Amino acid sequence: MNNPNEKSFPVSWDQFHRDSRALAWRLAGLGSFDAIVAIARGGLVPAAIVARELNIRTVETVAVKSYDHQNQGGIKVLKEISPPLLELARGGAKILIVDDLVDTGSTARVVREMLPGAHFATVYAKPKGREMVDTFITEVSQDTWIFFPWDLDVAYVAPISGGTD
Ligand SMILES: O=P(O)(O)OC[C@H]1O[C@H](OP(=O)(O)OP(=O)(O)O)[C@H](O)[C@@H]1O
Ligand SMILES: Nc1nc2[nH]cnc2c(=O)[nH]1
Ligand SMILES: [Mg+2]
Numbered sequence: 001m002n003n004p005n006e007k008s009f010p011v012s013w014d015q016f017h018r019d020s021r022a023l024a025w026r027l028a029g030l031g032s033f034d035a036i037v038a039i040a041r042g043g044l045v046p047a048a049i050v051a052r053e054l055n056i057r058t059v060e061t062v063a064v065k066s067y068d069h070q071n072q073g074g075i076k077v078l079k080e081i082s083p084p085l086l087e088l089a090r091g092g093a094k095i096l097i098v099d100d101l102v103d104t105g106s107t108a109r110v111v112r113e114m115l116p117g118a119h120f121a122t123v124y125a126k127p128k129g130r131e132m133v134d135t136f137i138t139e140v141s142q143d144t145w146i147f148f149p150w151d152l153d154v155a156y157v158a159p160i161s162g163g164t165d
Helices: 012-030 044-054 083-090 108-114
Strands: 007-010 035-040 059-068 071-079 095-102 119-125 136-140 144-147
Touching: 012 044, 012 095, 012 119, 012 136, 035 108, 044 059, 044 071, 044 095, 044 119, 059 108, 071 108, 083 095, 095 108, 108 119
Parallel strands: 007 144, 035 059, 035 095, 095 119, 119 136
Antiparallel strands: 059 071
């Protein structure tokens, strides 16, 4: 469970693109990967950016749902990894798993079991889950909720003084 999330960490598109590129730079130093498995939905955007930067054309998805808004429920695998991708992995191909973040590590644990030899990468990591990730860019504290740009809109904010004008 993440609530109460005392702090919030809103991420803009620009920031997310920059952090995802930073992830791609770090992964580029680890040799080449044959395919990416994106954990939908959150992993789709960073996976697209990493695939573009590393020129990886084979991109597969696994859909895992763990949270309803900010509440963690049971893990549900809504779409499995396709048999051809699993076959590729069994044949020794280097597979990169990408997600937007690791929080408790539950999602990462479930997907790692599907692809034991794969490299697991996320853009952000919280302390409870960081051991489950091979490569990440930025650590945020456990009591922080990360707001991604696809969940945000530009909105009015009251002045610090509390007034309305
Ligand atoms: O480490 P954990 O505690 O498992 O949390 C991390 C997972 O939670 C979020 O997905 P979510 O279940 O909200 O689904 P979504 O990607 O479709 O938004 C996020 O995208 C990660 O996949
Ligand atoms: N958007 C978002 N989804 C999450 N799933 C688990 N933790 C988080 C978080 O901090 N932000
Ligand atoms: Mg997710």
